[in-house]
Amino acid sequence: MVKPQLTIQLSDTQRIPQVGLGVWQASDTDARTAVRTALEEGYRHVDTASIYGNEKGVGEGLRDAGTAREQVFLTTKIWNDAHGFDAATAALEESLERLNVEYVDLLLVHWPTPSQDNYVNTWRALINAQRNGKARSVGVSNFNQDHLQRLIDETGVAPVLNQIELHPFMQQAALRSAHESMGIATQSWSPLGQGSALTNPAILEVAQKHGRTAAQVIIRWHLELGLIAIPKSVTPERIRENFNVFDFALDASDLSAIAALDSGKRLGPDPSTFG
Numbered sequence: 001m002v003k004p005q006l007t008i009q010l011s012d013t014q015r016i017p018q019v020g021l022g023v024w025q026a027s028d029t030d031a032r033t034a035v036r037t038a039l040e041e042g043y044r045h046v047d048t049a050s051i052y053g054n055e056k057g058v059g060e061g062l063r064d065a066g067t068a069r070e071q072v073f074l075t076t077k078i079w080n081d082a083h084g085f086d087a088a089t090a091a092l093e094e095s096l097e098r099l100n101v102e103y104v105d106l107l108l109v110h111w112p113t114p115s116q117d118n119y120v121n122t123w124r125a126l127i128n129a130q131r132n133g134k135a136r137s138v139g140v141s142n143f144n145q146d147h148l149q150r151l152i153d154e155t156g157v158a159p160v161l162n163q164i165e166l167h168p169f170m171q172q173a174a175l176r177s178a179h180e181s182m183g184i185a186t187q188s189w190s191p192l193g194q195g196s197a198l199t200n201p202a203i204l205e206v207a208q209k210h211g212r213t214a215a216q217v218i219i220r221w222h223l224e225l226g227l228i229a230i231p232k233s234v235t236p237e238r239i240r241e242n243f244n245v246f247d248f249a250l251d252a253s254d255l256s257a258i259a260a261l262d263s264g265k266r267l268g269p270d271p272s273t274f275g
């Protein structure tokens with residue numbers, strides 16, 4: 001049974017479920033079990049990447065759950081060692097083989113890696129993958145506004161979304177508003193701040209007020225901001241908890257308490273220098 005959940009219309013024809021399961025730092029075995037658990041709980045969106053080394057486990061989890069392929073929104077990413085048209089095209093084939101699927105729903109360029117200065121050619125490979133049906137939608141991750149503009153200027157094709165570090169301590173207001181003006185959806189990676197936001201007193205206060213957990217409040221905050229969140233967990237109770245967010249809402253005072261937590265400090269690398 002598909003549980004009621006929120007989805008967002010992308011700039012192409014696809015809709016993306018607003019909550020997905022992240023699987024970074026999960027082994028093949030753990031990813032397999034986590035994906036199966038998540039699909040059984042009602043998730044219909046899974047986020048992996050070739051660099052995570054668990055695409056095989058993710059594919060096995062999809063088959064274990066028995067959910068019809070077309071009901072699952074599956075994302076993978078092209079790693080930094082596969083920039084350029086031919087290398088990215090070959091990397092996608094390898095990902096599809098490991099996942100054991102005919103297509104992914106979303107293919108992302110994982111990082112712009114400006115030192116290689118090759119992301120426009122990589123992007124052309126993704127546009128081609130969408131044309132030949134191997135990726136239903138194509139987007140990017142960790143791109144700043146200049147990188148996005150260059151893709152649009154040089155290819156005429158905007159990514160459907162940009163997956164960026166985004167959590168209560170790193171709220172990315174400027175990039176979110178650039179996305180909005182470019183028709184690009186925002187997807188939040190490390191939506192729980194890799195767990196660091198779960199013990200914040202302001203979050204805990206909001207959680208107590210609603211009789212929810214800190215994780216649920218943070219995921220709900222992403223939803224209320226129109227973001228797509230991909231919390232990672234390999235723990236069955238947490239996978240369940242993180243999806244139980246569609247039956248409550250935050251009010252203006254909750255949103256302003258969380259807005260005040262923004263420090264602009266990254267947990268991950270700076271995209272303008274990484275790679």
Ligand SMILES: NC(=O)c1ccc[n+]([C@@H]2O[C@H](COP(=O)([O-])OP(=O)(O)OC[C@H]3O[C@@H](n4cnc5c(N)ncnc54)[C@H](OP(=O)(O)O)[C@@H]3O)[C@@H](O)[C@H]2O)c1
Nearest residue numbers: 022023024189190191192193194195215231232233234235
């Ligand atoms: N595009 C990129 O460059 C990029 C970079 C980083 C991440 N990502 C994507 O974003 C996903 C999420 O980011 P993330 O894994 O860095 O961090 P996250 O989702 O913010 O936090 C994950 C951590 O929180 C714990 N956790 C999850 N739910 C919890 C709950 N309800 N209560 C208590 N603890 C909970 C998890 O533990 P357990 O697993 O042990 O339960 C794990 O340690 C990744 O898996 C990946 O798919 C993308």
